[in-house]
Amino acid sequence: MKFNYYPSNIKSVKPLGLVSLEKFITAIKNPKADMIDILEKIEFYSKIKDEKNRAKYKQMLYFFTPAVVCSYRNYKNIETFTGLAPLDFDKLPSQQYAEDLKHHLFKEHNYIIATWLSSSKLGVRALVSIPICNNIEEYKLRYNAIIHKFGIYDGFDTAPKNCVLPLFYSHDRNILSRDNYTTFTEKYEPPKPKPKGEIIRIYKDKKVELVAKMVKSGISKIHDYGHPPLRALAYAVGGYVASDYVNFDEAYKILCDEIDANSYLSQKASVYKATAKQMLTKGMSEPLEIRQ
Secondary structure: OEEEEEOOOOOOOOOOEEEEHHHHHHHHHOOOHHHHHHHHHHHHHHHOOOHHHHHHHHOOOOEEEOOEEEOOOOHHHEEEEOOEEEEEEOOOOOHHHHHHHHHHHHHHOOOEEEEEEOOOOOOEEEEEEOOOOOOHHHHHHHHHHHHHHHOOOOOEOOHHHOOOOOEEOOOOOOOEEOOOOOOOOOOOOOOOOOOOOOEOOOOHHHHHHHHHHHHHHHHHOOOOOOHHHHHHHHHHHHHHHHOOOOOHHHHHHHHHHHHHHOOOHHHHHHHHHHHHHHHHHHHOOOOOOOEO
């Protein structure tokens, strides 16, 4: 499996050549000396929020188009699709959060081939195995399914739906990768009209009980890297609040009780409860219905 790499000039449209997936992963783990200096500058300027200098040095990085092989970096000159789709998560709250998300994504999704930190160390990059596409339209349908799957995570950027978008080089000695990956085969299909009577209509106390069971099941699966899955779960519960399955106070109490009961989350219960409250509030902007 090979794809194009380009010189350290963002305006470049002609690839230097092809790089194998294996060599790409090795290069992220062990960068050349000249790249380390540039990467350290990007990380520094990212942390002090100096966007001008961060952008200046980022343009000095090599970049890649993992999804395609092409003779000229545009749709017209795509020669073949590679069976790869890049993921991009940016502007995360901290490097520790980025580390947690990196591990969570790799652990939860076997079709992810590799996850690593971005050059700023405040983002996460990943490569997903997908079927080799026959055309741009098919790639976009498959990437729409990826957007639907990963849109719940903080910092998720939909821009890589453009298959010729640059993926900049970055350095992570602790990149996670696997050889025995599966393949993400889903395509996005427009939602069908909701059948009448499909929504579960039950008494209020039963609705609360149902939400409580969902929260208990979700939190029971958290044994490490707590923030990413907790944020996604609390966001969904906020949707149930918006649909009147449970009120805000009931939902927050359910989340807090399960955080206290979880051996990992309870170690920093106050931090995780604050996260739960924040995402619960955000989730209320997107009502969800419980269906059977």
